[in-house]
Structures are given as C-alpha cells and as structure tokens.
Amino acid sequence: MGVRLSNLKILFYEIMKPDPISQKNLFNDVGSYLLVDLSNSNSKFALATREALLEKRSIPTASLSKKNLEEITREWAPKFVIIASVVPEATQILTDFFKEATIPLFSINAQSDLGITMDYPTSASIGADCLANIVAARKFYPFPSIVIDLGTAITFDVIDAQGVYLGVIIAPGLMTSAQALHEHTALLPRIMPAPIKQIIGKNTIDAMQSGLILGAKGLIREVTTRISKEYFLGKRPTIIATGGDAKLLGEDPPLFDIINPDLTLEGIREIAGRILSLL
Numbered sequence: 001m002g003v004r005l006s007n008l009k010i011l012f013y014e015i016m017k018p019d020p021i022s023q024k025n026l027f028n029d030v031g032s033y034l035l036v037d038l039s040n041s042n043s044k045f046a047l048a049t050r051e052a053l054l055e056k057r058s059i060p061t062a063s064l065s066k067k068n069l070e071e072i073t074r075e076w077a078p079k080f081v082i083i084a085s086v087v088p089e090a091t092q093i094l095t096d097f098f099k100e101a102t103i104p105l106f107s108i109n110a111q112s113d114l115g116i117t118m119d120y121p122t123s124a125s126i127g128a129d130c131l132a133n134i135v136a137a138r139k140f141y142p143f144p145s146i147v148i149d150l151g152t153a154i155t156f157d158v159i160d161a162q163g164v165y166l167g168v169i170i171a172p173g174l175m176t177s178a179q180a181l182h183e184h185t186a187l188l189p190r191i192m193p194a195p196i197k198q199i200i201g202k203n204t205i206d207a208m209q210s211g212l213i214l215g216a217k218g219l220i221r222e223v224t225t226r227i228s229k230e231y232f233l234g235k236r237p238t239i240i241a242t243g244g245d246a247k248l249l250g251e252d253p254p255l256f257d258i259i260n261p262d263l264t265l266e267g268i269r270e271i272a273g274r275i276l277s278l279l
Helices: 020-028 066-073 088-100 128-140 174-183 204-231 263-277
Strands: 033-038 042-048 053-060 080-085 105-107 145-150 153-159 165-172 238-242
Touching: 033 088, 033 263, 042 263, 053 066, 053 263, 066 088, 080 088, 080 128, 080 263, 088 105, 105 263, 128 145, 128 153, 128 238, 128 263, 145 204, 145 263, 153 204, 165 174, 165 204, 174 204, 238 263
Parallel strands: 033 080, 080 105, 145 238
Antiparallel strands: 033 042, 042 053, 145 153, 153 165
C-alpha cells in the first residue's frame, strides 16, 4: 500500500530536509533515528538502525517533560524521530521539544505507508501503537495471528491467513480494572496486579488479585477461542503478546505462543523504514 509523501503526517520535515544522497546515508547510519512508543502508562524510547533496535529507555508517560527528554536524548543525537502515540498531550510535548531541536518528527497514523491491507472501514480510529503491533506481527510471525497488547487496555488485533487486518477487541487492562475497583467502592484498597498464590483469597488483597488475574486470563481464553472458531475454522492462530502485563498473565499455563515486549518498537522501526524511504 503506497501513499504519496503529501499524504504522510510529517511534522517539521521542512526544517532540516536532507538532499537525496545524504538522506540515504543518514538513514543507514548507526543511531540515525529515534523511535518513540507513547502509551497511556509508559513512554518507550529506542535508538535504532534500519536493521535493529540499539539502546532502549523508558519513563512513565505522566512524567514526560522537556527535562526528561533532554536526559533521555543527551547521548543519542538522532537525525529523525518517529513516534506512535495514543496520548495527544504527550505528543505535543515531544513535538515542541524536537521542533526546538530542529529534528524532523514523523507521527504514525493509518494514512502512513504501513504495507498492510485492512478490512476495517474506520481505520483512522486505530491507535498508532496497534498499527505498529500489526506491522511487526505480520513481519516476524506466522499468520493468521492475534496480537494481544496488555497495558492500560487489553487489545486483541486480528490478522487473517492472507495477512489482512480484520479488526480489534478492546477490554480494560489489569491496572484499569484494579483502579476501578478502588475508586468505585468504599473499602477496597488500591493494589498493584501481582501473581496469585492460590485461587481463593484469604484476605481482601489476595481476593482482588485472584479476581484480576483469573478474570484477565479467562477473558484471553474466551476471546482467542471464539475468534479461532468463528474466523479460523477452529484452528489456533499464532497468539502474540506484548505490553507491561504480558509476562504476568502468560505464565503457568502459557496463554501465548510468543511474548515480545518490544513488538511495538519493532513495528515502529519497520514503518520508519517505509516512511523514510519515500523522502
């Protein structure tokens, strides 16, 4: 799926537009660009080449600031920045920072050259992180597949046997559910999701942990089983997990075929290659 440069959501490219010869050299230089995954909970930064992620750093999205960005990027000196963001306020902080630094910033959206086909009429509403996950899943793993991102929300992105994106299911994440229990009851405490020692809780915190963990695991089993039956003739697709709670939910017995905590960043890297090759 190709798009013209004019259709890309590109910010500040005019500030530092390289000539065609130097552009190719810049893109292939080690550490020539910075990848940013701006999610609701955490912001991940990776220095990258066309072939691989190099160094990675992460901070809570709520603490994102000019000072933090200066500390994160002090030793990196990227020539381009490519972001996948679902947090508009955080996007603006990055936009202002890199504009002041005269570093071109590219923001991924459904109009970017993703190299995928979608059976999804409202593609403009798909989060940039989900787009990156879909691209990475198609690139690195067999399909049909279900990509499960376990963060503030739990999302299930579905790819069919031809590599076509079919759609998504969205549910509350573990921390979101835990926060809702605390905020909408008088006595239940604020807790952090953690592994459970036994199914039946013997105190309030253990009981809440059991409900959170077993509820999420039951959700995952039900969703993946229903998708397999209704779309893949009962055959199990490749189940790929990413996000902060993937390891917590993927253990004993394993729910996932693959756990890749860097799936979103890998997808941003792949999309970056397509975007920058058009310049």
